[in-house]
Amino acid sequence: MDDKLLERRNRYLGAGSTLFYERPVTIVRGEGVHLYDEHGKRYVDMYNNVPSVGHCHPHVVDAVSKQVATLNVHSRYLHPGIVDYAARLTATLHDGIDSVVFTCSGTEANEVALMMARATTGGVGIVCTDEAYHGNSAEVRKLNRCRASTGAVRSIPYPDLYRYDGKGDALEYYLARLDAVIEGFARDGIPFAGMLACPIFANEGLPRVPEGFLAAAAERVHRAGGVFIADEVQAGFCRTGRWWGYEYADCVPDIVSMGKPLGAGIALAGAASSAAIVETFRRSTRYFNTFASSPVQAAAGNAVLDVVERDGVLDNVTRVGAFLRDRLGTLVGQHPSVGELRGCGLFIGVEWVRDRESKTPDRDGAIRVVNALKDRGYLTSNAGAYGNVLKLRPPLVFSQGDAEAFVGVFESTLADLM
Numbered sequence: 001m002d003d004k005l006l007e008r009r010n011r012y013l014g015a016g017s018t019l020f021y022e023r024p025v026t027i028v029r030g031e032g033v034h035l036y037d038e039h040g041k042r043y044v045d046m047y048n049n050v051p052s053v054g055h056c057h058p059h060v061v062d063a064v065s066k067q068v069a070t071l072n073v074h075s076r077y078l079h080p081g082i083v084d085y086a087a088r089l090t091a092t093l094h095d096g097i098d099s100v101v102f103t104c105s106g107t108e109a110n111e112v113a114l115m116m117a118r119a120t121t122g123g124v125g126i127v128c129t130d131e132a133y134h135g136n137s138a139e140v141r142k143l144n145r146c147r148a149s150t151g152a153v154r155s156i157p158y159p160d161l162y163r164y165d166g167k168g169d170a171l172e173y174y175l176a177r178l179d180a181v182i183e184g185f186a187r188d189g190i191p192f193a194g195m196l197a198c199p200i201f202a203n204e205g206l207p208r209v210p211e212g213f214l215a216a217a218a219e220r221v222h223r224a225g226g227v228f229i230a231d232e233v234q235a236g237f238c239r240t241g242r243w244w245g246y247e248y249a250d251c252v253p254d255i256v257s258m259g260k261p262l263g264a265g266i267a268l269a270g271a272a273s274s275a276a277i278v279e280t281f282r283r284s285t286r287y288f289n290t291f292a293s294s295p296v297q298a299a300a301g302n303a304v305l306d307v308v309e310r311d312g313v314l315d316n317v318t319r320v321g322a323f324l325r326d327r328l329g330t331l332v333g334q335h336p337s338v339g340e341l342r343g344c345g346l347f348i349g350v351e352w353v354r355d356r357e358s359k360t361p362d363r364d365g366a367i368r369v370v371n372a373l374k375d376r377g378y379l380t381s382n383a384g385a386y387g388n389v390l391k392l393r394p395p396l397v398f399s400q401g402d403a404e405a406f407v408g409v410f411e412s413t414l415a416d417l418m
Contacts, residue, residue, distance in 0.1 A: 002026045002038065020381060022371050030055025033395050033402055035379065044402065046373075046380045046394045052237060052261035053307040054397045060264050060303040067299035074290045075102075081298035088305050089262070090272055092243045094252060099278035102292040104267040106233035106259025107135030112271040112287065113196065113229045113257040114139060119284040120277045121226060123191035127181050129158035131385035133203040134196065134231055143196060152190060154181045158385070160207035162340050162351070163359060171210035178217055182224045194226035194254070199245035202234040205384025206342050206349035214251035227277075233259035233269070234347075238308060238396055241318040241345035248344055261396075266300035267291065313396050321345040324392075324403040331407065335414050337365055346398055349383075350390040361386035372413050378406060 005026060009017065025043070029036040032054040035043045045055070053060065067081075075082070086100050101116075103109045118124055128134070128143040135141070142148075146155040156177040164170045178195075185192045199214060201207055218228040230236075230253035235245025237258065242248045244256065255277065259269040270292075272278075281287065291297075307313065325341065325348060332338040332350055339353035352366040353359050366382040369390055373380050383391040394402070 020379075021374050022367075025374070025379075032057075033398050041377070043374075043377050043379050044394070044406065046378050046392050046406065048379075048395065049234060049239065049393050050260045050265055051395050052264050053304055053311075053313065054395045055265075057264060057303075057307060059307055060266075060300060063299045063303035063306075064266060064296060067296050070295075072294060072296045075288060075293035079295050079298070081295050081302065082293045085298040085301045085305075089258075089270075089301065093256060093272060094247075096274050097256060097272050099275045100270045100272040101278060101281065101287065102268070102270040102297060103289055104291050105135070105269050106231075106257065107137050107140055108289070108292075109233070109257040109259055109269040109271045110134045110140045110143075110196065110229075110231060111137050112281070113231075113255045114193075115285055115287070116255050116271060116273055116277055116281040117194040117196075117227045117229060119281045121191070121193045123193035123226065124152045125185040125190045125192045125226075126153045127178065127195040127221070127226075128153065128155050129197055129201065129204065130155040131158050131204045132198065132201075132231075134198075134233075149181075149184065150188070154184065156181055158201050158204040158207060159209045159213050160204070161210060162208055162342075169210075171213055171216070174210060174213060175216055175220065178220055182220065182226075186224075192224050192226045194228060195221045196229040196231060196257075198231045198233075198235050199249040199251065200235045200240060200344065200347070202347070203383065205351065205386070205389040206344075206347065208340075208342055209249075212250070214246070214249045218251050218253065227254035229253060229255040229257060231257050233257065234393075237261040238314050238317050239345050239347050239393075241314065241321055243314070262304065263297060263300040264304045266297060268297045268301050308396075311397070316399070317345045317396050320398055320400050320403050321348075323400055324348065324407070327403070327407045328410070331411055331414070335418070337362060343392075346392075346394055346396060348392040350392070351384070352382075352388045352390065361388040363387040366390055368417060369413065372417060373409070376409050376413060378409060 026038045027035050134143045142153040159174045166173045221228050230246040240248040255273040257271045262268045332341050339351040352362040354362045366388045381391050
């Protein structure tokens with residue numbers, strides 16, 4: 001760790017700005033699934049979904065470099081690149097999603113999605129889950145780890161079969177909680193706008209969810225006059241082995257927010273919906289974003305789509321993800337501190353517990369594993385509602401050879417920590 005650099009960072013960025021690991025690493029270069037520190041040590045990136053097609057992919061670098069050298073301007077001019085990109089991006093979504101408002105971050109995308117929902121319904125009430133994270137703006141932050149039962153943003157418990165201890169049917173229990181919140185809005189005279197959720201509940205720790213929950217939740221939201229928003233910043237763009245997380249969850253959203261992976265490192269995000277909803281939003285807000293819908297964003301987005309389509313990225317996610325989950329499932333089943341392994345595609349969560357019977361979360365144990373893997377050259381993190389879930393989310397080009405190497409290191413790490 002570079003202590004002088006850390007001291008300067010604290011001075012100029014403010015002490016307390018987020019850093020990973022007990023001894024932070026200084027990263028100076030990236031290539032494919034690898035990152036390198038200032039001493040040339042190589043790490044395998046098992047965490048970042050921003051470089052979706054790998055760090056510094058040559059095709060993306062070339063496309064962005066050429067565009068920067070040609071034109072980079074705000075969004076209030078005509079430019080074919082962004083229109084072509086919007087057409088290609090919306091073609092990956094379901095019928096009825098045919099327009100998009102581009103932004104620069106997932107936070108902005110969720111902010112736009114909320115404004116879309118409120119503009120099209122005339123309501124303000126929003127339902128979220130109680131352990132979610134959706135962004136950092138003043139409005140979106142209201143949805144983060146929300147416990148509110150009053151006001152315009154209210155939460156329901158996130159669905160989790162591993163920890164569900166109710167005596168009745170789990171699906172009916174969680175849907176009843178949603179019904180109660182929607183009824184609460186009506187009782188309190190707050191017009192209902194809709195629900196926003198990550199289709200795979202990524203920040204909640206990738207819980208196992210009652211089959212059909214999101215589809216049934218969306219139906220109840222529609223019945224109450226609201227719209228359903230899928231936050232695809234983590235779940236989307238091939239991560240689950242499907243183009244979008246809502247496909248994996250078998251539900252159909254009205255609005256889709258997207259973020260980090262679209263630009264593979266260039267600030268590109270957006271909220272997509274029907275032309276009617278998008279145009280209602282535009283009329284009511286006159287929204288624009290200086291750095292969104294730019295030629296450089298379009299160049300990055302189109303280049304990333306090129307790689308995904310040309311290199312069979314979806315097939316790679318499905319194949320390598322299944323291999324990794326199978327091998328890790330066999331391995332962690334032998335470890336007394338692992339309560340459950342779950343996930344989809346190239347997104348895996350390993351729950352650390354003090355013992356399997358009590359299921360008591362072991363955040364400190366998960367952190368020990370994260371730091372031990374870092375020392376062995378693998379960058380991961382802990383996440384989830386209790387901070388006790390080892391989060392594995394490598395770039396989408398993570399290969400079977402990469403997976404095999406990680407399994408070997410993970411096995412030796414667990415053996416050393418037992």
